[in-house]
Amino acid sequence: MNNASLRNLGLLIFRLGIAYIMIAFHGLKKVQLLFSGEEIKFFDPIGIGEVPSLVLAAFAEFICSILIALGLWTRQAAAVLLITMLVAVFQYHADDPWVKKELPSLFLFGYLMLVFVGGGRFSLGALFGKRYR
Numbered sequence: 001m002n003n004a005s006l007r008n009l010g011l012l013i014f015r016l017g018i019a020y021i022m023i024a025f026h027g028l029k030k031v032q033l034l035f036s037g038e039e040i041k042f043f044d045p046i047g048i049g050e051v052p053s054l055v056l057a058a059f060a061e062f063i064c065s066i067l068i069a070l071g072l073w074t075r076q077a078a079a080v081l082l083i084t085m086l087v088a089v090f091q092y093h094a095d096d097p098w099v100k101k102e103l104p105s106l107f108l109f110g111y112l113m114l115v116f117v118g119g120g121r122f123s124l125g126a127l128f129g130k131r132y133r
Contacts, residue, residue, distance in 0.1 A: 004121075005121075007120070008120040008121040008122050009122065011117065011119070011120035011122070012071075012120060012122040012123070014110070014113075015068050015069060015071060015074070015114070015119060015120075015123070016069055018065075018068065018107070018110050018111075018114075019065040019066065019068045019069035020069070022061050022065040022081070022107065023061070023062055023065045023066065023069075026061045027058060027060075027061030027062030027063075027065055028062065030054060030057055030058035030061055030062065031058050031062050033054065033058075034054060034055065034058055040054055042054040042057070043091075043092050045087050045091045045092070056084075057084060059080075060080045060081050060083075060084040061081070061084065063077075064077035064078075064080045064081050065077075065081070068081070068114065068119075070123070070124045071119030071120065071122070071123020071124050071125045071126065072119075072123070072124050072125050072128075073125065074114055074118050074119035074123060074125055075114065075115050075118050075119075078111040078112075078114035078115045079111075079115050081107070081111045082108060082111040082112055082115060085104045085105075085107045085108035085111060086108065088104035088107075088108075089101050089104045089105055089108060
């Protein structure tokens with residue numbers, strides 16, 4: 001394998017890993033909460049209400065993570081998640097010790113990287129881009 005192929009394979013593995021972790025341990029819980037029928041108590045960082053804030057977070061963490069895993073609109077999906085992680089680090093965990101900010105900070109830098117590099121060659125976006133160019 002040449003260097004470009006290894007870079008793209010690494011990017012595929014990274015996309016799948018970050019998407020799986022976000023969906024399995026964060027996004028799915030928010031989606032389940034939306035449909036649970038339970039009273040929703042959720043952080044409301046921009047004053048639109050707890051339910052709309054939860055819907056936005058669930059969309060980011062679940063739907064955008066699926067897009068990242070597939071490599072569709074990777075930069076846009078990563079930008080949405082980047083904003084979500086900025087809120088998590090600098091608003092939700094603002095007064096918490098570093099150990100509470102560590103995980104969302106790692107996600108933040110991962111999404112920042114994806115905003116810059118995109119989904120790579122091994123993505124549906126690259127496949128469709130070649131097909132429809």
